[in-house]
Amino acid sequence: MPGAVARRSPGDPLSHAYLSSDACRLRPSACPGLLRIVPALDGGICRVKLARGELSAAQALAIADAIDEHACGIADITNRANLQLRGVKRGHEEPLIAALLHAGLGPSGPQDATHAFADDVRNVMVSPTAGRDANALIDTSTLADDILARLQGDARFAALSPKFALLLDGGERLAMLDHPHDIWLSAMRDPKCDDVLFAFGLAGCPPVAEKHAGAVAAVAASDAAALTHALVHTFLDLAAPEHSRMRDLLAVHSVEDVLTHVESKSGIALLRDASIERWRRAPGDPSLRLGAHTQRDTRRSHVGGQPVLGRMNSETLRGLARLVAHNDGATLRMTPWQSVMLSDIDTTKVASTLQALEALGLACNAQNPLTRVIACAGSAGCAKSLADTKADAMKLAACLPADAQVHLSGCPRSCAAAHRAPYTLLAVAPGRYDLYHTRDPRDPTGFGRCLARGLTIDEAAGMLSRAALPPITPFDEPSDA
Structure with missing residues (x-):
């Protein structure tokens, strides 16, 4: 059946990656994961996928301890707001994986042979200010969790490439809109009323300028999770084994074919008219990842800084954990710009938090060339x-x-x-x-x-x-x- 087999990166024999014992039947891939440590010149690479880019203080401390003991003490922030642990020592793979799983950094569900596949599909990117931005049309936090749960809970999605990725955009000003995704959903106002819809597209980005391709359709916000589930199933239904990404599928199937299949499979009414095709998303402002900015709750702010070239050592992670612990209700998030953000910082503590980030070596001002x-x-x-x-x-x-x-x-x-x-x-x-x-x-x-x-x-x-x-x-x- 098309799409029924697991897809692999060409030329990557299984022996090139270290697999945890519960992932021994994984298909090979060049992409590292938490349960698949891929060798590099400086040691193994372990990629930790963070739900909504978020990291608790306890998890930051656990990673700091783990990279000191089992790796080279370095963690890189990726352009999908995940963490890549470098220099994993030979023979330390199993204890590193065990420490990360114990900290709750792996996929949800039972830790069996399908666990690593569940890790692979956790590619849902949201704004680091989701739920905090007064300019957003909708808080995508709950919806993102719903989509992640559906992705991890469907065994058929083990056939997806580890690179297959989704974007969920709530209309925040701080949003990475330039990364192409296999599926993107972006909040828009219903032109006929004040309800929020999700426009969506395939193998691309939300349209910002007129020269960009528009959305292919839209759905009610209440149907967004089910739509995503149906789109992924449609990809697997229609794709040949060599098709690992949505762009591969669209090279042999029209968008009309895909949408017709989605409607028949899900029963969701897709909204398609000229106003949706003409819709353009307001531009994002990446500079908001740096410095302090007031949140929707005007008594709190988010504060951000850029580690040098997106790289943190264990002491930086421990310092960030202390900042979270010392700011009641604060959250720590990685961003797609390879930076760090602390949200929900009380107004009275903004200045001291900025000073603390700078003391950790983070650049908090856009004038810094780094x-x-x-x-x-x-x-x-x-x-x-x-x-x-x-x-x-x-x-x-x-x-x-x-x-x-x-x-x-x-x-x-x-x-x-x-x-x-x-x-x-x-x-x-x-x-x-x-x-x-x-x-x-x-x-x-x-x-x-x-x-x-x-x-x-x-x-x-x-x-x-x-x-x-x-x-x-x-x-x-x-x-x-």
């Missing part, structure tokens, strides 16, 4: 990387022109950025990069227009000056990767 640089693990941690991107990014940040946003990638896979940054330095040799400028955000063929080849970091910094580069227009925003 908030505008993205870098992958680089040659220090990845055998595929052609340059030490982390070290080169630090060097670049010291001379980065104001407002320039740059992604350093050690190879064409672009692991650190799911969206295409305005400027990309693609490594071609140690210390040498080709410089790209994204002028057409809908171009799916690469990093944009190549401006120069084989630059040193100093030469790249010179070209990134305002005098040397064309100005960024609204059409130069980050695009689908």
